[in-house]
Amino acid sequence: MTIQAGMTGANAPDTIPDIEALAVATHDEIGRQRFCSALRRHAIQDMAGTLEHDFRERVARPAEAKGMHFDDWRMIDRAMEGEASYRFYSSVRYNAQEMCFLSVQPQVERALPAMIEVARDAAALSPAGGSLRLDPALAPPRYVDALDVHLMPGCFHSEYAEDDVAQGAVASLGSRVFTANQSHRSWGGVAKVISRWLKTDHPGFAPRRMLDIGTSSGKNLLPYAEAFPGVEAHGVDVSAPLLRYGHALAEHEGVALHFSQQNAEALDYPDGHFDLIVSSFFFHEIPVKAARRVLAECRRLLAPGGMIVHQELPSSHLVDAYEDYFWNWDTLNNNEPAYTAWRAEDHRALCIEAGFDPAATFALILPDTGAFPARGTAFAWDEPGRPMHGRGGWYVFGSKI
Structure with missing residues (x-):
């Protein structure tokens, strides 16, 4: 595995330019x-x-x-x-x-040489103290490279130039378009919801080291670093362009994040390495057999007293027939073939199968910070007025040891 390590001291610049700001739209x-x-x-x-x-x-x-x-x-x-x-x-x-x-591809193509240079500087110097580990020998799994997931041209992993960041930029800026122009600083809503819940329901929980699986460009990793000062925050993904882009963003923000190009089905961290393991909208993108391997890795990597909290789409058995139909549109129409099979599973049962304690395993709806700014506690499933996932609440599942 090749390693691009951070550099600190007199040779490091004060700041890394904002890579996202380089792709200026007409x-x-x-x-x-x-x-x-x-x-x-x-x-x-x-x-x-x-x-x-x-x-x-x-x-x-x-x-x-x-x-x-x-x-x-x-x-x-x-x-x-x-x-x-x-x-x-x-x-x-x-x-x-x-x-x-x-709609964002033209501006990315114009700015790509400059963005690549910024990402190279960030990887070589890392003034914020973060790191970027890339593995050129890692082949993306078939469920990633078989089709353009989310209808994003080239999917997440494709590279067209040396040290490419194009797919990171297209994913980031394209997401700004379909979220009504939210920047990466206003992303991370899932992380803000989960971290608020952790602080409310588990006030003594203070993770020393955490992992975000399928981190993309780290948009849902940054808020955890802010919510838990001093946490050593790691993110893994199979896409090098996303990780290069995310690392440059984090170094520009002055936040030390540690990105690594790995397949979450088999990670190289030692047993019990993390106190908190999270993901957002990750598991429905992979086959159920791969999800089982990822959850087994979560169990191996979690330290005593640690927690996993994965945000996802609700299981079919937790919603009515029409809501089930609504969510499953993406299976055939948004290039997400594992979507329906994942939702058909009992996610608590999958955690228990992976070795987690049934009594400590949960599936919850957490209140959105915008819809319920003063509420950090989870909704009971039978609570009157409980919001649907994505409409004032977020579905999460997980466990603790």
Whole structure:
């Protein structure tokens, strides 16, 4: 494994330039990106609501009057696949998702040489004290390189130049488009939710060393470093471009993050190395058999008194048939083939299978910091007014030892 280590002292510059700010959009590109943001928001909010109303009132109500009940998402899928409302909704949502990434490619291509130089300086000097470990021999698993996950051209791992950061930039800036122009500093909402819950429900918990699995560019790792001052924060991913980009961002921010290019199914850290292991929207991207291996690694790597807290999409058995149908759209339409199979699993059961104590294993809905700013405690599943995942709450599962 090749190692690019950090440098401190007199030879290190005071700051690393903001790599994200180098990719400047033109007037017309900004206009296009704002349109893409609005179109995607319209699709996943307004059109999604209209689609559900159409199903319940025009499709389900007459069928139920004849004694038919839609108690399985597959039944809803079969009933809706030929309906004009679904076909229009699905077409708009698919194209809006794809356009978010395509809309930032021109500015990334113009700025790519300068961004590569910044990333090289960050890797060579690391003035904040972080580190970047890359493994050129690591082949991305088939479930990563078989297709463009999330409809992002080139997926996360593709490299087109030496020390490439293009996919990191496209992922970061494209995500800003479909999250209505939030920068990397305003990302990390999942980390803010989980860290707030940890401080509320486990006030004595103070991790010395933590790991973020599938860290991407570290957007959900930065907030943990802020929430737990002094924590040694590590992030792993199979994509070198994402890690180079994330390392440059962290060094610019003056936050020491430690990035490593590894497959989470078999990590090189010693047993009991971490007090906290987290992830966000990671497990539904990998096959269930790979998820089992990752959870087994989590158990091996967790120190006594430690916790795993993984944010994900809720299991099918925790939602009604229509919500199940809504989430599973991504399986066929957003290049996420493991999505439905992952959601069909009982995530607590998978943790127990990996060796975690059943009594210490949980599946919760945590309140979003924006929707419930004063509440850090989890919602009970039967609590009146409990928000759905993604609509005021976040689904997490995990355990502790």
